Amino acid sequence: MDLEALKYKLYSQIPLTKFMQIDIKEIKNNCLITTAPIEQNINDKQTGFAGSLSTLVTISAWSACYLSVVDLGFNKDCMIAVIKSDTAYRAPVTKELYCKTILPSKEQLQTLKRKLQEKKSASIRIKSQLLQDDKVCVDFEGVYVIKL
Numbered sequence: 001m002d003l004e005a006l007k008y009k010l011y012s013q014i015p016l017t018k019f020m021q022i023d024i025k026e027i028k029n030n031c032l033i034t035t036a037p038i039e040q041n042i043n044d045k046q047t048g049f050a051g052s053l054s055t056l057v058t059i060s061a062w063s064a065c066y067l068s069v070v071d072l073g074f075n076k077d078c079m080i081a082v083i084k085s086d087t088a089y090r091a092p093v094t095k096e097l098y099c100k101t102i103l104p105s106k107e108q109l110q111t112l113k114r115k116l117q118e119k120k121s122a123s124i125r126i127k128s129q130l131l132q133d134d135k136v137c138v139d140f141e142g143v144y145v146i147k148l
Helices: 003-013 015-020 050-071 106-119
Strands: 023-028 031-036 079-089 097-102 121-132 135-147
Touching (some): 003 015, 003 023, 003 050, 015 050, 031 050, 050 079, 050 097, 050 106, 050 121, 050 135, 106 121
Antiparallel strands (some): 023 031, 031 097, 079 135, 097 121, 121 135
């Protein structure tokens, strides 16, 4: 998985990600790790702006979906969109925004691949969390639809 290519895609096609300075850090323990500096994403209370927090978890989950689709061998330019999401803000963020997104399981990927091959369309649930000092600050779950 080419994380630098993904970062370039985000920056060139979704300008907000560049302004927020979202970084695609690594894949570790079946999770995609993304970050953004607090300085670019701060509110009047000197905590993470809710819009930035929401954007980071949403785009991180989208990125996990995109990487999975590409890894399965499908077109990099397929349509991927969040169609439903649930976000819970549990605590303020006062440091670098650190997001952990759970990559789809082997079973989820098999189902995704089968549906895309058969119907050229599928959906998948992706979960992300913004963490600070091992404390969950934001919980996110999104349903993403993919169309070839």
